């Protein structure tokens with residue numbers, strides 16, 4: 001049976017030693033996040049993940065969701081009880097302002113504990129995850145009445161949220177969407193159309209479901225300029241604010257899909273459903289982007305969280321399974337064979353996942369902290385600088401960590417040999433669950449295009465220049481520290497490749513946009529390598545500082561960090577050169593074949 005233990009020590013090390021969270025206690029909500037409090041919250045979240053969500057993960061995958069004849073949806077056995085405990089613990093509103101029933105704590109803390117929940121049960125965690133995204137959109141774009149009517153119940157988790165963008169003929173290209181909204185005399189709209197692939201579209205865990213729906217108001221312009229966003233509750237609220245009449249929205253079918261079986265992915269039919277406009281007419285995509293950006297960070301976190309749980313199981317198996325003898329002499333003389341963990345190729349696999357996952361955790365928390373600064377700092381310049389990095393990192397975090405999440409789930413499955421292919425070990429579920437994160441919230445190819453086509457050049461390249469300077473300065477400041485020289489040397493090399501790739505786009509993609517399109521995925525991964533490399537250099541510095549200060553019980557933990565940092569630099573970072581070479585090959589051969597030659 002699979003195992004899971006939340007990596008609390010690693011989270012605390014990143015928050016305290018690498019990011020020095022206490023430096024930010026002037027930001028709203030941070031003063032409450034004292035070291036003891038953060039440790040207590042992480043410990044409590046670990047318990048919920050390990051003892052409440054994880055026990056129904058495999059069974060939820062096996063059972064899946066069912067659509068009843070009356071179009072309602074039943075979630076797997078145990079999901080509702082687990083969800084109730086989760087929501088009663090206040091986890092949904094951890095970072096939501098207190099005036100709406102949240103706790104106003106840092107988003108970085110919400111992200112840290114979100115990893116545990118998603119590792120333990122990705123399918124179940126998506127129900128509150130989508131609710132959190134919908135809360136974010138209503139907070140930014142909802143009217144005061146809408147906030148008062150919907151947010152407290154959503155924060156409490158007695159109502160959940162969804163996002164409805166996709167239609168049968170449009171996923172990436174939302175300009176094609178046809179769902180229509182007809183204005184009514186009372187200020188509401190009648191919404192009609194069909195949405196597909198709607199996560200958590202219907203289920204039996206909450207009293208009401210607040211659908212956020214993109215639709216085109218009659219007579220609005222074609223394309224993305226004519227799209228508006230609506231709140232369409234499953235049950236229309238009565239005057240006293242409680243759920244009343246059933247609205248004209250229902251689940252037409254549940255998709256039969258590869259993974260996340262415990263999450264109901266629904267075809268949603270809107271038949272003159274009552275909807276309420278959020279934000280301005282025809283500005284729906286802007287409003288939905290609040291939800292999408294939040295969701296993209298959440299999906300990146302899913303990639304990381306599945307890699308982590310797959311890794312833990314693979315490492316455990318490699319310590320126990322006896323096969324073959326070590327190349328350097330018998331290691332288990334009392335047994336007929338040595339454990340898998342002695343074999344260099346198994347170790348290569350485990351070290352690769354470990355280095356990406358621990359570095360990816362630092363990357364995720366560092367980015368989440370930028371979000372806190374961007375939204376909470378009193379200093380406008382500081383807010384802008386953090387927002388620049390957040391915007392730049394969002395497609396990289398989503399694209400790279402989910403590509404890696406799937407690759408690493410497969411690599412961890414490989415450690416199990418044939419047993420990894422058998423459902424009861426759970427490795428198959430991780431591979432299947434991880435796959436979707438590369439597709440939804442904008443397929444990863446689209447993340448790469450967002451990075452190259454939009455984020456790079458934004459504000460004259462302000463974000464990218466600032467980050468290059470930050471990493472370059474780090475290398476320069478630590479160049480003469482002999483304990484860090486190894487790390488800064490490799491990081492600088494990676495940064496040089498990234499700067500060269502960036503320059504190549506500037507010189508070759510304006511006149512020929514296919515050059516940008518053909519190199520975009522390599523560029524996204526090149527950027528991910530350098531950013532995670534930067535995280536490892538910061539981790540190495542924190543580990544060296546910790547050891548110099550007399551680490552006591554933490555000495556082994558910190559030494560292991562240095563070994564893993566070294567592995568990342570010498571075995572993974574060199575990929576930057578390959579990525580740069582591919583970018584510089586341009587688009588010619590990629591684009592040459594006629595369509596019918598494929």
Ligand SMILES: Cc1cc2nc3c(=O)[nH]c(=O)nc-3n(C[C@H](O)[C@H](O)[C@H](O)COP(=O)(O)OP(=O)(O)OC[C@H]3O[C@@H](n4cnc5c(N)ncnc54)[C@H](O)[C@@H]3O)c2cc1C
Pocket residue numbers: 163164165166169170171172173196197198199200257265436439440441442443444445446449
């Ligand atoms: C399990 C599941 C859950 C989902 N949950 C939700 C949800 O809750 N709400 C919701 O609204 N949607 C949801 N989706 C839909 C998901 O977001 C879309 O499937 C995704 O955005 C891709 O759209 P598409 O499937 O129409 O693919 P397409 O848009 O047809 O794209 C196909 C491929 O072509 C690539 N491509 C498309 N256009 C371009 C271009 N211009 N340049 C380069 N490459 C391009 C894409 O990267 C992709 O690889 C879900 C999907 C699944 C499978």
